[in-house]
Structures are given as C-alpha cells and as structure tokens.
C-alpha cells in the first residue's frame with residue numbers, strides 16, 4: 178500500500194467529485210483538480226487543491242487519477258485529449274455506467290498503457306470519507322492493493338469485488354435493483370394502508386421489523402437458486418400466486434393501482450402454468466435469468 182501522501186488527481190467536480198477531492202485534501206493528499214467548468218474548482222483551490230489548466234495537465238500531475246463525471250461519454254470526451262498522459266497511470270473511474278462500458282473503457286485504457294479500476298459509488302456525496310461508506314471496485318487487483326489505503330479513506334467499507342472491470346457496475350446494478358423494487362413495494366404498501374388513513378410512519382413501526390425478517394430469508398433463497406433446489410416445505414407457488422392476485426384485486430377495489438405487483442403476478446402465473454405450482458419462490462429465477470442458462474426457456 179502507498180502512504181497517505183499519494184498525489185491524487187480528481188477530474189470532474191460535480192457534487193460527487195467535489196466531495197471526493199475534499200476528503201483527499203482533508204487526508205493530506207496533494208490533490209490536483211480539473212473540471213470542464215473551471216469555477217467549480219475555486220472553493221477547493223482555496224482549501225489547498227492544485228488547479229490544473231487542462232485535463233492533460235491534471236492527468237500528468239499524479240500517478241493516481243480519479244474521474245467522476247456524468248457518464249461514460251463524458252469520460253471519453255474528457256480523457257481522449259489527455260490520452261498520451263495516461264500511460265503508466267492508474268485510472269480509477271467512479272462514473273456510473275454499465276458493465277460493458279466499464280470493460281470497454283478498461284480495454285481502451287490498457288491500449289494506452291494505463292491500469293484501470295472501475296468504481297461504483299454506493300453512497301451520496303455527504304457520506305464520502307466515512308468508515309461505513311461503500312464504493313465497489315473491480316479491475317486490476319495489484320493497482321487496488323497499491324492504492325487501497327487512499328481508496329478506503331474515501332469510503333471506509335469499500336471492497337474490491339473482482340478482477341473483471343465490469344463487476345463493480347454489475348454488483349451496483351444488482352444492489353440497486355433490489356433497492357428500487359423494495360421502494361416500489363413500499364410505495365404500494367403506503368398507498369394501500371393510506372386508504373384507511375393509516376399514516377406511513379405508523380405503518381413503518383411494523384413495516385421495518387417485518388422487512389428485516391423477510392430479508393433474513395434471502396441467503397437461504399440464494400442457496401436454493403445456486404443449487405437449483407426448488408422443492409419447499411414452507412410456501413409453494415400455489416399459495417403465493419393467489420395471494421398476489423388477491424392483493425392486486427383488493428388494492429384496485431380501494432382505488433390503488435396494481436402496477437408494482439403486476440410483474441410478480443405475471444411470473445407466478447407463468448411458472449404455475451408450466452407445472453411448478455409445488456415449487457418455492459426461488460423457482461421463479463428460471464423465468465428471470467438469461468435464457469441460454471435457463472432450465473425452462475421463455
């Protein structure tokens with residue numbers, strides 16, 4: 178690992194990039210910054226950051242270069258003119274994107290002689306620099322080890338999830354999928370109990386411990402999916418299918434839309450129609466996963 182005084186460059190000073198640069202400055206790193214709109218560097222410069230005149234100058238200033246801009250098109254638009262300065266650098270791209278974009282950018286960096294790490298920030302700017310904050314990294318394990326202490330200063334609960342540069346984005350999308358579907362169910366639940374004038378805060382006094390119980394079953398479900406063991410002595414699709422249909426119909430009767438639950442109802446209907454009524458809920462994965470590997474194709 179490097180010492181805490183590693184010179185670091187931060188390119189992109191939006192809300193997240195500014196937070197990253199601020200943490201690095203507070204940690205005592207020599208921090209060089211650049212942003213397309215130069216005025217966003219002003220406050221950081223007054224706190225001790227070094228302003229680069231161009232992206233090329235910023236890349237050249239440090240062995241470790243972080244970039245955090247809106248999207249991958251902006252990454253390339255920014256770094257293409259600076260590509261010759263990237264040779265020999267470790268590029269850590271903290272811009273949100275897809276696994277394919279991360280792999281393509283890693284290949285592009287490798288052609289330039291740069292080492293690439295992709296990062297998925299699982300936090301908001303205000304959480305950067307804290308011990309419980311997570312950034313998921315993938316790509317060069319050697320470069321990650323070299324700069325681990327600097328990267329952990331940015332987010333103390335960070336982890337390297339694999340050598341394939343696409344994995345950080347893949348994990349990110351998996352985690353966010355769980356988050357968004359959970360939020361969808363939460364919204365439906367509040368709309369439903371709201372029909373009886375039960376406020377959300379009151380409902381969540383029961384809702385939160387219930388969710389914790391339900392979430393605790395997921396590692397067991399994951400094991401069933403990993404081993405394709407779908408027999409159950411707990412709760413069969415035959416019971417869950419009418420339960421979901423009942424919730425949707427009862428919700429509609431109260432004037433609440435059934436949109437959030439409709440995809441789950443469709444999966445249950447289809448899997449039961451395929452003859453799997455006695456399976457447990459993990460059996461639905463066969464309808465969700467990549468068709469080439471599915472036991473029963475769509």
Ligand SMILES: NC(=O)c1ccc[n+]([C@@H]2O[C@H](COP(=O)([O-])OP(=O)(O)OC[C@H]3O[C@@H](n4cnc5c(N)ncnc54)[C@H](OP(=O)(O)O)[C@@H]3O)[C@@H](O)[C@H]2O)c1
Nearest residue numbers: 189190191192193194213214246247251272273298300301
């Ligand atoms: N904010 C969050 O809570 C959060 C959480 C997790 C991940 N992220 C990810 O972090 C990244 C940055 O987010 P942010 O919140 O910092 O966004 P932001 O405040 O909107 O800042 C966007 C940054 O991208 C730069 N940019 C956009 N297009 C560019 C281009 N064509 N060329 C050069 N620079 C360009 C902007 O430069 P200008 O100042 O010149 O416009 C600015 O520095 C995104 O990928 C986001 O998904 C953000």
